[in-house]
Amino acid sequence: MIKKINIQDARFPLAKGAGSDAIHRDPIYSYAVTNLLDDSGLVGTGFAFTLGEGNDLVCKAAQFYAEQLKGRDIEELMSDFGNVFNQLSNEQQFRWLGPHKGIVHLALASVTNACYDLWAKKRGLPLWKLLTDLSPQEIVNTLDLSYLEDELTVAQALQLLTDNEPGKESRKQITAQGYPGYDTSIGWFNYSDDKVRENCKKAIAEGFTAMKLKVGSTDPQRDIRRSHIVREVAGDNVKVMLDANQQWTLPQALKICKELQGMNPYWIEEPTHPDDVLAHKTLADAIAPTKLALGEHVPNRIIFKNYLQTGSAGFMQVDAVRVGGVSEFITVSLLCRKYGIPVVPHVGDMGQLHQHLVLFNHITMGHEALFLEHIPHLQKHFVNPVIIEGGVYKTPMEPGSSSDLKPLS
Template sequence: MHIQSVTTRDRRFTLADGAGSDAIHRTPQYSYAVCVLKTDAATEGIGLAFTLGAGNDLVCRAIDYLSEPLVGREIEELMADFGTTYRALADSPSLRWLGPHKGVVHLALAALVNACFDLWAKSRQLPLWKLLLDLSPEALVNTLDLSYLEDVLTRRQAIDLLTKSQATRSCRENVLKTGYKGYDTSVGWFNFSDERIVANTKTAMDRGFTALKLKVGSTDPQRDLRRAELIRETAGDAATIMLDANQRWNVPQALTICRELSRINPFWIEEPTHPDDVLGHRAIADAMAPYKVATGEHIPNKVIFKNFLQAGAMAFCQVDAVRVGGISEFLTVSLLAKQLNIPVVPHVGDMGQIHQHLVLFNHIGMEHENLFLEHIPHLRPYFTHPADLVRGYYQVPQEPGSSSDLID
């Protein structure tokens, strides 16, 4: 199956009634820069990068530039040594200057890489999670670029980690029967009223969710405290509550406010300050202990993830396959996190479509802890095979590919 051409689609979706809002992004427009690999068969590879609307067209244009070397490539031949191709694309001399490995060009790389993995899985008539589990450790590592990580994770170490995990896979395959637990972010968007978050919490729990997330970061900290206490009171002591500031605070503010928020016993505080501030996150993590910091939604590449992990600045790694350089870099960061004993709980900018596959592989294939995966339902009607949750659990996808096909 040969790639004959690459096209893009700029898809934007306006959300209603405060959905998707947080302390920084008050009026989001959920958008995908879509990469389409057209082949000499009827099959197409679909890859997504996530944006909030403005600039989505720039990501599509960057996909056009990056994709030129892939035209004419046969998918099995391409994926047999995809790590080499990935590095060549990421380090394209003139385009690399625009990052390196971040921003518009790296988002374009995410869409292109995700399309390659989607096409590969479809060509083998397998869902992505099954394709990844069927690969040998060597073949899986061949799809990755481990450059700049050698001080922490070598190729040999990555292969050994995956090989060791193979021996105990049967202990973790029960997740294919139970499904993967979800947590509900949509109960507590920033623009929702107090009354609405209470009603949403009750509805979510009636639907089987036991883990919920609330957006914080108000200019008035008392609003955050009031709403946090409301959701705790409504959900009860047994519920798992996460708080997400979406980068709103500087470090001194975060240190003060997080101490107050700790009284509702949060499972984590997410993105409490600027996403590039490694030492700031570590200071907050140290001050909050035993409460924990989650971050990674806006960390753009494996090297910065390495720094966060080495510094002890994150207790939960929220790498996102539509923000970093696609599935390849997601798996690289997952291996890195496993090497440093930090759980991966992805940010879900793509409504769980791709990540439902990746968390299954992470748990079964890498021994990552089976925790939960964020659920955001707002774009569900636009997918050909939307993520399916039953009683709060993601059902295991069975269709070939990465569940990224959008309805035209």
Template sequence: MNNKSIVIKKAWAKDRRFELKDGAGSDAVHTTPIYAYAVCILETDSALEGSGLAFTLGQGNEIVCSAINHLVKHIEGKEINELMSDFGTVYKEMADDPNFRWLGPHKGIVQLALAAIVNACYDLWAKSTRLPLWKLLIDLSPEALVNTLDFSYYEEVLTKREAVSLLNDQKEGLEARQSIIHSGYPGYDTSIGWFNYDDQKISDNILKAMDNGFTAMKLKVGSKDPERDIRRAELVRKIAGDGATIMFDANQQWNLPQAISICEKLIELNPYWIEEPTHPDDVQAHVTIAKQVDVKLALGEHVPNKIMFKNFIQSGCLSFNQVDAVRVGGVSEFILISLLSRKYGIPVVPHVGDMGQIHQHLVLFNHITVGHPALLLEHIPHLQEYFKFPVQIKDAKYTTPQEPGMSSDLLD
């Protein structure tokens, strides 16, 4: 690695928003989304610049940017390699900033701001070593990796020592798992069935996805009329075929009785999972659904922090962990949650508020270093034109990125 000294001289936020067209991005709860990023920019004493993202739906993005501009005091003036050598300590200082913590703790506006700052630090770190993020992470020793994490409130379920041991245990088979770098990481098409799409558009999109090699795809459900959900779900299964991997996503729309009722109908179509069937904070409701309906549940898009993930992971109701590095406290918290999920044998299939730009790196790390199965990574194409190095999909697989950093740089 290149250990040249690179100092963060100044950091600030950018407010970037992107209009979507023709119902793209819509779901049962978020019917008129504007995809937006609160971007943290790290200016250094070199030509390198760090860029970190937090995802929002437009309105309120400026508030996240304001919080970024307050929290960056914790990293300004720091040399990037020294900062990342004990980043877990600095992370905790930011997350527990004595004034901003009152606004959470560890959720909402401040947590999103934290995500952008943390992601910018990892991006700059990778650029400083001239490596893509996935390569930087898999090359780190277990000890160096866990030093970037904050284990507070995890002491009873996952200690630093246990995390190091878990990573060391995965070294067996690591070389074989690296083959995915060349073969590509499997994707699924999450854009065939946005909530506001009519049936004809869904039908057309399914055929396009299949022509592009996708055998896994997701439909938005959560209509006020359950029969609309059933009709559209049956349409997807009929066109995609019995061998296709199909997921249904309610985006938290249903209360518990509704969730049980509609899930019992949807399971007849053999879904791979049903996603966010009810309120994302209601652990007990998800436990009840998992007990009463023979269905695998996926959630994490709106789970804001490691504590909520700890509760869901321990509850036994979670079949697929969809932790998102632009929703929780950035790459650092993502990795910690991923390690706990690996301990409990729950696969990580991230939600991609970053459009897969960052997560294409993280799933490679998850598979190669942490030993998670290489299942699927969500693919959302709507913002590709705005990124300097957009994700590349070939035969429904993510092509491994080679540029230094985490692929989060937006075009001006």
């Protein structure tokens, strides 16, 4: 059973220019880390991602949630985790601070992810293997489907999982092949044009067939110039994504996105405010067939539901360290599967946890194995860092969710 809680405020300054985008110019990649210590000697590690300031507030909220799990057996906890998640996320006083968003929801993600990590370690399995071995009923037992009943009831979730069981065995072949990655670090916002060009060449040499550039400059011509640099270096067969990190108003987005279509972007990401579902719908219709990608800052399953209902996005980037953790990630993945929309997570975890979740999405739900974002900046801080060879994530085999951090200095 869980006998002790340890919460850590982990912050990692980055190299000059790394991690920068149009809104977040000087980030400090940070984790609010939850450690759940089991009486068997195992430690479940989970975290939520922030950019520095306020990370301590998420830690304080995580402490509040985690304390409520003391004395609970992890197998008993996970057998009915959907109800546990519902109770924690609707705690009467903390709920007022969200609901289901912001500091309290990030904290719940940290604690939830620690539960899944401990569960996998208790069974001696990598998380992807634990999840893919679960029956449809066992998966649904871990989910909170409240506020989704108009789109996804418990019965419908069970049916969707059951319907995708044919082909599951053949889809497991991906664990031998590895999951494709894409390089998101070629074009951070503060990088010079020359560095973007150099990084593109390096990414192609390393085997990546997709890459992403940060846009959202005060001068749109800078974005256009840089996007054409990437297209020129990468060639027509490489997928190039553009990411504005919410910088534009809708009128700005309508204008600049039409100009950026000239370099044939695979998607345009977070073009405007992440809460503005209708603005994204307007933009998506205006620039079709170019597709929008969003989800990095979408905090919960209800807003994802609205985006799916309006047909606003061609790709969903749900992040298990932004929504309420693995449980809500799976819930959103189920919704996306119903709508036939690919899930391509944002990786606030640097891909450590999500390498497990995309395997589960593909093997169990039949999601397309498109690719997973790769950000290398924190690899040295993990006990079992992701391994990318030839632009492909190698399947992790250690028990747990690959979330253990080396001792903080």
